[in-house]
Structures are given as C-alpha cells and as structure tokens.
Amino acid sequence: MIRRLAALLVAALFLGLAGTGPAxxxxxxxxxxxxxxxxxxxxxxxxxxxxxxxxxxxxxxxxxxxxxxxxxxxxxxxxxxxxxxxxxxxxxxxxxxxxxxxxxxxxxxxxxxxxxxxxxxxxxxxxxxxxxxxxxxxxxxxxxxxxxxxxxxxxxxxxxxxxxxxxxxxxxxxxxxxxxxxxxxxxxxxxxNPSGSPASSASPADDGGPSVGVYAGGALVAALAAAAVWQARRRRDA
Structure with a gap:
C-alpha cells in the first residue's frame, strides 16, 4: 500500500507541474x-x-x-x-x-x-x-x-x-x-506604444506566482500523505 501511495505521489507531482514551465x-x-x-x-x-x-x-x-x-x-x-x-x-x-x-x-x-x-x-x-x-x-x-x-x-x-x-x-x-x-x-x-511591445496588464494568472496546477498538486500530495499515516496506524493497531 505504501509503495502504491508513493507512486501516486510521484504522478501527482508530475501532473501538477506539467505544462507550467517555459519552452x-x-x-x-x-x-x-x-x-x-x-x-x-x-x-x-x-x-x-x-x-x-x-x-x-x-x-x-x-x-x-x-x-x-x-x-x-x-x-x-x-x-x-x-x-x-x-x-x-x-x-x-x-x-x-x-x-x-x-x-x-x-x-x-x-x-x-x-x-x-x-x-x-x-x-x-x-x-x-x-x-x-x-x-x-x-x-x-x-x-x-x-x-x-x-x-x-x-x-x-x-x-x-x-x-x-x-x-x-x-x-x-x-x-x-x-x-x-x-x-x-x-x-x-x-x-x-513606441517600444513596439504589447502593453502589460496585471492579472492573477500572470503575476509570477504559483499556478493553479501547483496548488492542486500540493493538495493531492497532502491528501496522499494523510492516507499513508492512516494506513500505518491501522497496521500498528491491528
């Protein structure tokens, strides 16, 4: 079970970060x-x-x-x-x-x-x-x-x-x-705009902070960690 949770953890991190970096x-x-x-x-x-x-x-x-x-x-x-x-x-x-x-x-x-x-x-x-x-x-x-x-x-x-x-x-x-x-x-x-570049406009999605994917990934990691702790306690109390 622990190994399965670890695999899911890696997958969550990958999905949370994919598509957010520059190419x-x-x-x-x-x-x-x-x-x-x-x-x-x-x-x-x-x-x-x-x-x-x-x-x-x-x-x-x-x-x-x-x-x-x-x-x-x-x-x-x-x-x-x-x-x-x-x-x-x-x-x-x-x-x-x-x-x-x-x-x-x-x-x-x-x-x-x-x-x-x-x-x-x-x-x-x-x-x-x-x-x-x-x-x-x-x-x-x-x-x-x-x-x-x-x-x-x-x-x-x-x-x-x-x-x-x-x-x-x-x-x-x-x-x-x-x-x-x-x-x-x-x-x-x-x-x-004499510089020839588009005028800048601030928005929550473009302010340089973490993306929604990162937050979602973090929430999923926390949930998996809690599940791992619960499973370990079940085995100890059994």
Whole structure:
C-alpha cells in the first residue's frame, strides 16, 4: 500500500507541474526586407541586392528577432511615398524609392547596443538601380556577410549577422493567444506604444506566482500523505 501511495505521489507531482514551465523556441536576429503594397507591408520575395524597384516604390527594413517570415515584425512609422519623397523632385533617367528604416526595439537589440531611432529616406538613383544601391545611397555604412546577407544598416548592429537566439514561450493553454497581434499594423502600434511591445496588464494568472496546477498538486500530495499515516496506524493497531 505504501509503495502504491508513493507512486501516486510521484504522478501527482508530475501532473501538477506539467505544462507550467517555459519552452525554448529558436529565433534569429536579423534585418527583414519588405515591400509596401497599397496600405500594407508584404515580405519581400527576393533580396535587396537583386530587387529593382520602380519609381514611386516604398520599401522597408526592420531589425528584430523572428522565428521565420510568418513571425517577422513589420516596419513601423510613416510609409507614404508622397510624405517621404515630397522634397526630392523627379529627375530624367533617375527613379525615387522611399525607404523606411526601423531599427527595432531594445528587447531585440544585441547585448550592449541601443537601436537608433527609426527614420525614412528618399533615394534618388539610376533607373536600373537595385534596392541595395538605393539603401547604400542613403544609409551607409552597410555591412554584409560572405553570403551577401545584409547584416547592418547605418552601422547597426555593430556585430553579428542573423544570429540564432532562444526565446521563452509559455506552454500554458491559452497563453499563446494573440502572439504577433498588431504586427501587420505597425503604424498604429507605434503610435500607442513606441517600444513596439504589447502593453502589460496585471492579472492573477500572470503575476509570477504559483499556478493553479501547483496548488492542486500540493493538495493531492497532502491528501496522499494523510492516507499513508492512516494506513500505518491501522497496521500498528491491528
């Protein structure tokens, strides 16, 4: 009987603690590249070194930690060609490309670095110029790795290139709801919360204290312990 109670005790502890700990998810810290399609950002289908935007195009870059292109954060701030290139007149044989440069949030910055403020630029470049050439004309210094991956814009970040990082994700049921909410509407999000992170809200379930599962597990352990004592007394009195 005692052995059976011990087995139940182990099972109770396992069930009480399961699902309450954080899981590690792999992500990458990098510059993502975007095209403006009407009033929304779409993930670019080719790299800036081969893309050749037309006159009047709006393109964006965002530095962030993302697991993949579906999870990538979009550029925030002004994304209107008329507003960005208002002071750059057209010129024969040249094209104008509006660039949105979002250096991300402190949470996504490499250790010891602070992201510069987001900015826009209007690049006036030859008609056959690539996005990389337009970027180089407005946001030097650029840094690339040996595989031509864009590592830094305007010198940020100073080191690293597409580094893999681990991020904690809560495994409790329902805690993942809303992940990525607002990423498709960077302008509205930056206006209400410049850091780009969701506003925090305190609730009993998220205050850092023990979860309901831990309390339930503790109650079950106490009940099993009491049963063990009762069984031992029965045998002694028999």
């Amino acid at each position: 590690q998810a792999a992500g990458y810290r990098y510059w993502s590249f975007w095209d403006r399609d009407g009033d929304r950002w779409t993930y670019a289908t080719e790299g800036p070194s081969t893309a050749r935007p037309s006159d009047g195009a709006v393109q964006g870059f965002r530095f962030a930690v993302s697991e993949d292109s579906q999870d990538a954060a979009r550029p925030r701030g002004t994304a209107s060609f008329g507003a960005i290139c208002a002071r750059t007149p057209a010129r024969e044989g040249m094209k104008r490309v509006a660039l949105v440069l979002d250096f991300g949030t402190p949470a996504d910055a490499p250790s010891g670095e602070t992201p510069p403020a987001a900015r826009t630029a209007c690049a006036r470049v030859p008609d056959d110029a690539t996005t990389a050439e337009a970027l180089a004309s407005t946001a030097k210094p650029l840094r690339y790795d040996t595989n031509a991956l864009l590592c830094a814009i305007a010198g940020y970040p100073k080191t690293g290139c597409g580094d893999q990082v681990s991020t904690e994700t809560d495994t409790d049921e329902g805690k993942g709801e809303g992940k990525g909410e607002g990423k498709g509407n960077g302008e509205d999000r930056s206006a209400s």
